[in-house]
Amino acid sequence: MQLGYLFSGQGGQFPDMGQDLYRQEPRYRQVISAASSALSVDLADPQISNDPRYLQASIVAMSTGIFNILTAELPLPLAASGLSLGEYSGLIASQMLSLEAGIRLVDDRSRYMTLAGTQQPGKLVALPKMTDMALLDQALKVGQQQGIVTVANYNTRKQVVIGGTIAGVDAASAFLKDNGTKRIIPLDVNAASHTPLMAPASELLKKRLASVVSHSAAFPVISNTTKMPFTPETLPQTLCQQLVQPTYFRDCLQRLAALGVTTTIELGPGHALTGFAKKTLPDVTAWHIDSLETLNEVRQKVGK
Incomplete structure (x- = not known):
């Protein structure tokens, strides 16, 4: 062992x-x-x-x-x-x-x-079944038109977490939902760690x-x-x-x-x-x- x-x-x-x-x-x-x-x-x-x-x-x-x-x-x-x-x-x-x-x-x-x-409220959202990286890239680009949003965690081959400003993350999440992503889980955090x-x-x-x-x-x-x-x-x-x-x-x-x-x-x-x-x-x-x-x-x- x-x-x-x-x-x-x-x-x-x-x-x-x-x-x-x-x-x-x-x-x-x-x-x-x-x-x-x-x-x-x-x-x-x-x-x-x-x-x-x-x-x-x-x-x-x-x-x-x-x-x-x-x-x-x-x-x-x-x-x-x-x-x-x-x-x-x-x-x-x-x-x-x-x-x-x-x-x-x-x-x-x-x-x-x-x-x-406190200075810049943020948000993190887990995507536990995200296998379409091209779709994720599109969602991030959509979100970045409204605020800051990036990938915060690459946890497994399928699970990632995105984070940033509330407006940016919400816009990216909405795009993902509209394009078939079923599991989008907001995390209970008070800071968007691992983001700008x-x-x-x-x-x-x-x-x-x-x-x-x-x-x-x-x-x-x-x-x-x-x-x-x-x-x-x-x-x-x-x-x-x-x-x-x-x-x-x-x-x-x-x-x-x-x-x-x-x-x-x-x-x-x-x-x-x-x-x-x-x-x-x-x-x-x-x-x-x-x-x-x-x-x-x-x-x-x-x-x-």
Whole structure:
């Protein structure tokens, strides 16, 4: 079994996530305590972890806490990737960023994105059955006559997400619907991440990253933006580009398989990345951990 870890992004969060792990797993508590100290808030308090203000930090703390459990039970992965926010979990797990520096950076990133979303409200729409790329290109051109609209995420061969201004995305969506696209799913977000609308957040993040120290990775973390492993030299620019450019998670999964990964484990809330892995890499075993129950299920599978 050659492991590859997938670190969850936003979207799969749920109320009181991680509370069962916090009660039962000392190595998980260790991470939540350290992250809480770094932010001067109690991420173990459900009122804090359920607060949208601390959502990004809570997800990264949860994913990193699960990783800390697994380091005592499994070998390090061959490589890893995370979707958007999940890249920060991967960078902390690989020791490119310390937990304290990484969680503070995530907290500031969250504030920058919220500010940018307030200044320029946006919208994201998932297209889970988009196989006609020519039609999508036409829709984007129609939408761009009304505002900004681009592809924000290439998740699988068939699933993409488009995003931009409300007017631009609505115009593109209407064109797609009129031309036979049946599944057009608005996402519950307050900022159009991975689009040009995040340029103000990217500029603030650039300044913030100037003071962040990064280190060599304990294992490769594949960037959604460049499709290449992060290095200390590329990390600042890549994280800034990530906010305004599309993610290519399908390519990241294919890179993991090319490196020899035979089993992926998604760490963090939800199982969206596990679904992407199953669709993209049918010969790879894909598991996820976001609760005590799923942790114990993976323990049983590994022990067989």
